[in-house]
Amino acid sequence: xxxxxxxxxISEGDLVMVRLGKSQFKPVTMQSGETLHTRYxxxxxxxxxxxxxxxxxxxxxxxGFVHVLAPTPELWTLSLPHRTQIVYTPDASxxxxxxxxxxxxxxxxxxxxxxxxxxxxxxxxxxxxDVWTFEFHEVRWEAAxxxxxxxxxxxxxHSFYRDVCSDGFQPASGVHAVFLxxxxxxxxxxxxxxxxxxxxxxxxxxxxxCVEQVIETIKTLKECSWTxxxxxxxxxxxxxxxxEMRRTLEDVLKRQESFRERRSAIQQxxxxxxxxxxxxxxDDSSVVGSPPNKDDIPYVDLYNPWGKGERIxxxxxxxxWDIFSAGERDIKSHTSFLTFAVLAxxxxxxxx
Amino acid sequence: xGAIIKPDAHLILYLPSGNHKIVKVSPGRKVPxxxxxxxxxxxxxxxxxxxxxxxxxQGCLTVVDSLDSVVDEATWxxxxxxxxxxxxxxxxxxxxxxxxxxxxxxxxxxxxxxxxVIESHSAFNKKTAFSQEKYxxxxxxxxxxxxxxxxxxxxxxxxxxxxxxxxxxxxxxMETLGLMLSLANVQPGGTYLIVDGVSSLVVCAVLERLGPxxxxxxxxxxxxxxxxxxxxxxIDLVSDPRVKPVSFLKFLHPEEFRAExxxxxxxxxxxxxxxLKTSQRNRTLRRYRKAVQYKNIVDLRNSHSFDALLIxxxxxxxxxxxxxxxxxxxxxxxxxxxxCKEPLVxxxxxxxxxxxxxxxxxxxxxxxxxYQSVPGRFHPHMSLERGGGYxxxxxxxxxxxxxxxxxx
Numbered sequence: 001x002x003x004x005x006x007x008x009x010i011s012e013g014d015l016v017m018v019r020l021g022k023s024q025f026k027p028v029t030m031q032s033g034e035t036l037h038t039r040y041x042x043x044x045x046x047x048x049x050x051x052x053x054x055x056x057x058x059x060x061x062x063x064g065f066v067h068v069l070a071p072t073p074e075l076w077t078l079s080l081p082h083r084t085q086i087v088y089t090p091d092a093s094x095x096x097x098x099x100x101x102x103x104x105x106x107x108x109x110x111x112x113x114x115x116x117x118x119x120x121x122x123x124x125x126x127x128x129x130d131v132w133t134f135e136f137h138e139v140r141w142e143a144a145x146x147x148x149x150x151x152x153x154x155x156x157x158h159s160f161y162r163d164v165c166s167d168g169f170q171p172a173s174g175v176h177a178v179f180l181x182x183x184x185x186x187x188x189x190x191x192x193x194x195x196x197x198x199x200x201x202x203x204x205x206x207x208x209x210c211v212e213q214v215i216e217t218i219k220t221l222k223e224c225s226w227t228x229x230x231x232x233x234x235x236x237x238x239x240x241x242x243x244e245m246r247r248t249l250e251d252v253l254k255r256q257e258s259f260r261e262r263r264s265a266i267q268q269x270x271x272x273x274x275x276x277x278x279x280x281x282x283d284d285s286s287v288v289g290s291p292p293n294k295d296d297i298p299y300v301d302l303y304n305p306w307g308k309g310e311r312i313x314x315x316x317x318x319x320x321w322d323i324f325s326a327g328e329r330d331i332k333s334h335t336s337f338l339t340f341a342v343l344a345x346x347x348x349x350x351x352x
Numbered sequence: 353x354g355a356i357i358k359p360d361a362h363l364i365l366y367l368p369s370g371n372h373k374i375v376k377v378s379p380g381r382k383v384p385x386x387x388x389x390x391x392x393x394x395x396x397x398x399x400x401x402x403x404x405x406x407x408x409x410q411g412c413l414t415v416v417d418s419l420d421s422v423v424d425e426a427t428w429x430x431x432x433x434x435x436x437x438x439x440x441x442x443x444x445x446x447x448x449x450x451x452x453x454x455x456x457x458x459x460x461x462x463x464x465x466x467x468x469v470i471e472s473h474s475a476f477n478k479k480t481a482f483s484q485e486k487y488x489x490x491x492x493x494x495x496x497x498x499x500x501x502x503x504x505x506x507x508x509x510x511x512x513x514x515x516x517x518x519x520x521x522x523x524x525x526m527e528t529l530g531l532m533l534s535l536a537n538v539q540p541g542g543t544y545l546i547v548d549g550v551s552s553l554v555v556c557a558v559l560e561r562l563g564p565x566x567x568x569x570x571x572x573x574x575x576x577x578x579x580x581x582x583x584x585x586x587i588d589l590v591s592d593p594r595v596k597p598v599s600f601l602k603f604l605h606p607e608e609f610r611a612e613x614x615x616x617x618x619x620x621x622x623x624x625x626x627x628l629k630t631s632q633r634n635r636t637l638r639r640y641r642k643a644v645q646y647k648n649i650v651d652l653r654n655s656h657s658f659d660a661l662l663i664x665x666x667x668x669x670x671x672x673x674x675x676x677x678x679x680x681x682x683x684x685x686x687x688x689x690x691x692c693k694e695p696l697v698x699x700x701x702x703x704x705x706x707x708x709x710x711x712x713x714x715x716x717x718x719x720x721x722x723y724q725s726v727p728g729r730f731h732p733h734m735s736l737e738r739g740g741g742y743x744x745x746x747x748x749x750x751x752x753x754x755x756x757x758x759x760x
Contacts (some may be wrong), residue, residue: 006542006659008681019712054682055750056708067711067749070683072537089534090718094737097530100505103540103563124538126563176354200354201402211730214650219727227404227418230726234527239693239715239742241700296571325693325715345354345400347415 003071003123009052010068015151016048017026019067022328025106027071027078040064071151073119080114080147083140084312087117087181090236091335096124098340099203105130108178108195110134110188115144117179132172133155134241136163154348164188176200182335185236186220193224193343202343209336217339226341231336238328245312246320251305258303264299271315354400355503362586363401364508368492369417374504374512375583382411382415388497396501404500409459419500419575420492428536430481439477451495462496462576469495482729489757504585506557513551521550521665525689525740527718529557535686535745536660543564545658545679549573549670552589555688556664562594567660569649570597571676571736573667598649604675606650613650616643657681664689669700677709680748686710691741693717704746713746 010016012032017025020038028036028045036043041059043066048057053070068076074089087095095117101107101258103126112118112135121131129155135141138161146158155275158171165187169175172195180188185206206217214231222227307319315321357377365373365385375383378392384390391411396403401572405413422669431437446469454460454468469491470476479487498622502508510529513521530563532554538544548554550571558568563646570577576596579589589595602609625633652658659678663669680686691694696715704713719740724731 004539006539008657020710023714054684054751056752058752065752067747068683071745074534074537090531090716093534094527094718095530096719097533097613098505098524100507102560120534123537123539124561128540128563197354199356199400201400212624214723214725215727215730218725218730222727225417227610231723231730233721233723234718235721236716236718238529239697239717241697241705243701252544279519321356323697325697327717337723342402344402344404344417347403348399 003076003119004126004152004156007070010048010050010055012049015071017069017071017079018043019069022292023078025069027076027077027079034200035060036263038066040066043053045050054122057208073116073123076119076151077116080116081143081152082114083143084111084113085209085334086114088236088335089120091207091338092117092120093206093235095179095205095338096120099179101125101177101204105129105177106172106175107131108134108169108172108192110180110182111136112141112144112159113181114140115147116150118144118157119151119153119180121179122148122156125156126289127155129156130158130172132158132160132169132175134160134162134164134169136161164191172305176202178204179207180204182243184212184216186211189217189220189224189226196343199345199348201345204341206337207341209334211337212287212338214339219349221339224343226343228342229339230341233334235331235333237331239325243314243321244327245306245326246322247306251303252341255305256301258300262300262302270307276287343348353403357396357399357401357501359397361502362584364417364502364512366496366497368496370493372508372515373499374510378585385497385499388499389464399501401501401503404498406462407497407499408461418497418614419498420489420496423432425463429477430484431478432479432480433546434480434483436473440475443473443475444469445474462492462498465495466491504557504587506553506560508581509551509556509582509585509587513553521553521690522666524550524553524664524689525720527530527720528689528740528743529553531716531718531743532662532664532687532689533557533561535743536662536685538562538660538662539566542659543652543657544568545571546663547571547661547663547665547667547674549667550689552579552587554664555589555595556582559589559592559594564594566654567594567596569603569652570595570605572597573600575599596645596649596652598646602646603649603653606653608648613647613710615640616647653679658684660721661686663687664728669695670703673699674703674707675760677707677748682748682750684748686744686746686748688744689741690744693742696742696744704744707749709749710746711749713744716743716745717741718743729731 010030012030014030016030016037018028019025020040022226022337026219030045032046032049041063043057043059048068051090058065071174077089101124105125106129107121107125109118109121109131112133118131118133125131141159141161148157165184168191174197175195176197177274178192182188208214208217218229360376362376364373377383378398379394379397381393382390383393388407389411391407391413393496395413405414405420406416407413411477442669453683454465506528510526512520538558538561544555544558546568578706584591620636656679658680660674673686673688673703688696700715702711721736722733724733
């Protein structure tokens with residue numbers, strides 16, 4: 001089963017994304033007899049094969065569990081072996097939408113890199129489309145090509161080992177959308193028109209981390225008649241939901257009142273003890289009345305509305321809880337600049 | 353060959369001012385363009401989309417390369433910096449009336465007017481080259497009579513509503529819509545469950561990614577689904593066989609519609625139809641077709657195997673998601689959009705996290721920051737449209753009965 005099959009049940013040979021932690025996924029190919037060993041226990045593949053995707057699988061010996069998920073380009077992006085900096089989902093999803101990539105679209109990608117975005121492109125163009133992807137690093141090209149074939153993109157994604165800046169984009173043709181993630185995209189832009197769809201609108205996105213690259217790219221796009229040039233940055237932030245105990249001003253006042261009461265009680269007790277001691281000194285003879293007793297002195301409990309001094313589990317129903325959200329602390333504030341442009345079709349002869 | 357403009361097509365026309373206009377182009381008809389005048393539709397029929405035209409005073413079109421480029425016959429000089437430039441409202445010697453006269457009586461083109469306006473600016477040569485270019489561009493946006501054609505898809509629809517009435521699409525933006533589609537793994541051939549309170553924008557966007565084999569069940573909150581508005585823009589959801597609208601009541605409680613479901617099991621017998629009047633027969637057949645479609649939706653529902661649930665609605669999302677969880681297949685996504693974070697925080701805290709049928713919940717906020725993308729003057733824009741809204745994403749899981757308790 002490949003990424004594009006939307007499978008329901010896990011079969012022998014399937015690539016399964018095993019969810020180990022919050023956003024920790026491990027790609028595992030199902031082979032009966034094999035066992036997946038993790039920090040969270042061991043899981044025989046036979047316990048997974050035949051189960052529907054999404055199932056929770058208990059560990060052998062009942063220590064923990066994992067979920068077995070169907071692969072998607074997004075989960076793959078979170079788990080893939082990084083050979084290069086990759087295009088993450090917030091960027092990738094925006095690029096696909098803005099370049100208007102659809103089923104049947106013809107797309108150029110250079111370079112392939114780790115193949116993360118290639119998966120997303122292949123998913124969207126589907127079996128009626130084509131993705132021509134080019135990589136100038138032989139080992140990376142080979143690794144991505146093998147992965148893409150194993151993942152069911154054989155007929156959709158066409159991988160080439162090539163430097164597009166010097167050697168062009170053959171055999172791509174009729175292309176609607178171009179994605180360039182190259183150190184010097186401006187060297188590849190001038191040769192593009194011959195590969196683009198005749199009489200159609202073409203869209204491009206150049207992915208560059210540095211301002212210097214962006215400036216050179218914009219200049220070249222302009223020289224090559226691309227229009228609607230716009231550079232943007234996508235930033236994506238996760239919001240974490242938090243439970244916080246509700247601590248009110250009323251409770252503060254009550255608590256401070258109880259501090260006061262306790263203090264005056266302590267002073268009372270002190271006075272009383274002093275009085276008793278004085279009595280003892282004055283009156284050495286026979287003891288009259290009750291003997292001095294500390295327990296007679298009133299003790300004041302502090303008002304403790306928030307369980308101070310206790311171990312409290314969030315959500316404890318003896319307390320009131322508020323639900324808040326906070327932005328994650330470490331955000332990816334800059335991945336790359338995305339420079340978009342559009343190339344208009346060649347004008348037809350005007351009717352007069 | 354790319355797509356061409358066919359007779360009676362709807363298109364969106366982008367104007368130099370940044371505004372746009374949706375028009376229909378029919379053979380032999382004029383297309384009105386407000387203060388630009390009008391032009392004969394025949395001039396652009398058969399052309400590819402994406403061309404930019406200039407319209408002269410007679411309504412004749414010529415193809416130009418962009419909306420705001422002005423032929424540069426620079427006869428003026430510029431300054432290194434603006435030390436000599438004095439802020440003077442009278443530096444422009446031409447009045448609005450004079451410009452109007454140029455347009456109306458002398459029939460000058462937009463380009464000629466821009467040239468005149470520059471000519472009559474007394475301090476133009478005291479501006480820097482950058483500032484001159486900016487000035488020209490501003491005047492070009494004001495006086496050039498140009499437009500660019502574009503077919504109408506989800507991005508254009510979004511732009512249209514964003515300018516006209518963003519509330520109708522709940523302020524949904526391209527980066528957020530794109531992220532929804534990716535997280536929901538929308539792909540050709542999939543089957544999706546959708547709640548769309550954003551003028552069918554999510555429906556349109558999903559359809560664009562669906563291919564001919566895919567389908568979507570659209571849950572609606574009224575008596576009848578309203579898909580007509582998009583017809584005015586040439587997007588036909590009404591007769592698209594991939595779109596299967598159904599009310600929440602009929603989707604969640606098919607047991608209350610047994611009669612209709614039974615009616616769908618076999619076509620009305622021919623001899624029975626023969627006895628009916630034509631109008632009655634047509635009504636019966638229509639009723640049968642609708643029942644078949646309903647049965648088809650109920651079958652999809654009962655298979656509990658939707659490939660994603662996508663929601664963008666002003667309905668309270670917590671209860672809505674809770675009711676729809678069972679119909680989503682394991683390992684598939686639930687994606688909920690809302691312009692405000694609070695409803696999603698409530699959804700996560702009270703529904704998705706406590707429920708072990710859902711895992712990997714996250715709330716995301718994606719925003720695009722555009723830059724002034726001019727060579728030599730690359731910098732962030734001074735003002736920024738913010739507010740792309742929020743997305744809650746989680747995955748459907750099948751918990752194991754014993755194990756899952758207390759371990760989330």
